[in-house]
Amino acid sequence: DAGITQSPRHKVTETGTPVTLRCHQTENHRYMYWYRQDPGHGLRLIHYSYGVKDTDKGEVSDGYSVSRSKTEDFLLTLESATSSQTSVYFCAISGRDVGLYGYTFGSGTRLTVV
Amino acid sequence: KNEVEQSPQNLTAQEGEFITINCSYSVGISALHWLQQHPGGGIVSLFMLSSGKKKHGRLIATINIQEKHSSLHITASHPRDSAVYICAVRRPDNTDKLIFGTGTRLQVFP
DSSP states (O other): TTTEEEEEEEEOOTOOOOOEEEEEEESSSEEEEEEEEEEEEEEEEEEEEEEEEEEETTOOOOTEEEEEEEEEEEEEEEOOOOOOGGGEEEEEEGGGTOOOOOOEEEOEEEEEEE | OSSSEEOOOOEETTTTTTTTEEEEEOSOOEEEEEEEEETTTTTTEEEESEEEEEEEEEEEEEEEEEEEEEEESSOOOOOGGGGEEEEEOOOOSSSEEEEEOOOOEEEEEE
8 A cells, every 4th residue: 555655674683683564654643553464363453653753552562663753754763673572563544533444554564583 | 271262173075165254252353354464375364243244255244243253264265375374363452452362264166
């Protein structure tokens, strides 16, 4: 979907290094989310945002931080990557603030921590 | 126990068969979503339901709020329907967060 893009699509990084994933949307929605997807688990919420500089923790937030300085960008940072953070990361947006209750997902970022 | 349970976890079918995937949930919800994920692919929203039934092409989704249960049906299945189908529920608060099931992997053979 052209309304939301994630970068990079793939990344391999070493244990202990910081990593930043970017989610960019062109829909001007306030609600943005970062999820991770692992085998045997449903998608799990890492952090979410209701607007610029308004973020909150999800169920698996340890080791992650986020920033939202502009409506269109939601950044996820792994402060010091660990092998347990090897996963596929999805960003999503919700149009709840404009009465649209559907979700749109990015294409995902496959992160491997070695 | 997961708050959202899907069954079966894996499903194989021959082309043309009628497919049913089930989702049960144990929490209050404001809506239920059915999502599709192709191998190595992104996640696409198929349906959002708060009551009754919706149809789109060969896909039909139903929900029974009293029984906390939803089903996704695929009529005249085709190999291109092979994907993981994910059920997710939205809590009745102002967070718009979703709780996901672990998905049903469907393979349709010609």
